[in-house]
Amino acid sequence: MRIEFTKMHGLGNDFIVLDARERALPPIDSAAATALADRHTGIGCDQLILLEPSTEGDFRMRIFNADGSEVEACGNATRAVGLLHGRPARIETLGGLLHASPSDNGISVEMGKPRFDWDRIPLAYAMDTHSMPVGWDELTDPIAVNVGNPHVIFFVADPYAVDMDRLGPLIETDPLFPERINVNVAAVTARDAMTLRVWERGAGLTRACGTGACATAIGAMKRGLVDRRVTVTLPGGPLVIEWREDSEIVMTGPATESFRGSFDPADYGMPAGGTGA
Numbered sequence: 001m002r003i004e005f006t007k008m009h010g011l012g013n014d015f016i017v018l019d020a021r022e023r024a025l026p027p028i029d030s031a032a033a034t035a036l037a038d039r040h041t042g043i044g045c046d047q048l049i050l051l052e053p054s055t056e057g058d059f060r061m062r063i064f065n066a067d068g069s070e071v072e073a074c075g076n077a078t079r080a081v082g083l084l085h086g087r088p089a090r091i092e093t094l095g096g097l098l099h100a101s102p103s104d105n106g107i108s109v110e111m112g113k114p115r116f117d118w119d120r121i122p123l124a125y126a127m128d129t130h131s132m133p134v135g136w137d138e139l140t141d142p143i144a145v146n147v148g149n150p151h152v153i154f155f156v157a158d159p160y161a162v163d164m165d166r167l168g169p170l171i172e173t174d175p176l177f178p179e180r181i182n183v184n185v186a187a188v189t190a191r192d193a194m195t196l197r198v199w200e201r202g203a204g205l206t207r208a209c210g211t212g213a214c215a216t217a218i219g220a221m222k223r224g225l226v227d228r229r230v231t232v233t234l235p236g237g238p239l240v241i242e243w244r245e246d247s248e249i250v251m252t253g254p255a256t257e258s259f260r261g262s263f264d265p266a267d268y269g270m271p272a273g274g275t276g277a
């Protein structure tokens with residue numbers, strides 16, 4: 001039995017979407033996710049997205065990073081599955097129930113409310129997450145925000161001058177972050193504009209990170225650097241982030257279906273039959 005997939009991306013953050021809402025799939029585990037994500041042997045993606053039936057919402061979205069880790073949130077993928085659904089959707093995730101809906105500028109997603117307490121990021125010990133007394137070389141004085149998944153944000157003059165290939169993994173795996181961390185380096189260019197690069201937990205440097213854009217925008221708003229609606233421009237393009245008065249984060253941006261295909265699960269170490277994991 002071959003398994004069908006849809007290749008999608010959000011500003012170049014690319015995904016393989018497997019749809020088990022109507023028909024069970026063989027168990028998807030971290031090994032299968034890693035094999036499918038491998039750009040050398042597989043179809044290649046940053047995250048594997050698995051859609052399943054849900055009792056809480058219209059469907060459940062599970063997110064596996066390229067290293068196989070299953071995580072709580074993925075902003076770009078949430079817009080992608082919102083596009084696939086074609087109408088407003090209530091999406092159950094490990095990070096909470098999200099609402100995605102088509103809008104004039106792509107797909108808008110209510111990403112939930114940010115969390116700032118050290119044990120909600122989480123950090124390994126108590127610390128002021130608003131201005132953290134820690135640093136890695138030129139990256140100092142970060143702010144930490146959880147938007148369903150954990151992010152640390154550094155404000156710098158030029159994000160493209162930062163050696164993310166060296167500092168990204170160093171910070172991602174620092175013992176200060178017991179669940180690891182997504183690493184954001186951003187520059188504020190106006191009261192309503194920022195540029196951002198993200199080293200993603202479990203995926204590395206990506207062309208865009210929706211939750212990174214949300215966390216970075218909120219961090220800048222908390223520090224009074226930008227207004228409550230800001231355009232965050234990543235290497236793959238812009239996202240508009242608004243922090244509503246009710247504390248809900250709203251992210252709006254494009255989502256794209258690239259192509260559809262199928263693969264033989266045996267090629268990826270997956271059993272042929274069985275039900276979803």
Ligand SMILES: N[C@H](CCC[C@H](N)C(=O)O)C(=O)O
Pocket residue numbers: 013046047063065071072073074075076077149150182200201202203208209210211212
């Ligand atoms: N690497 C992230 C998950 C994917 C986030 C990113 N692709 C997005 O669009 O939000 C994590 O481990 O929390």
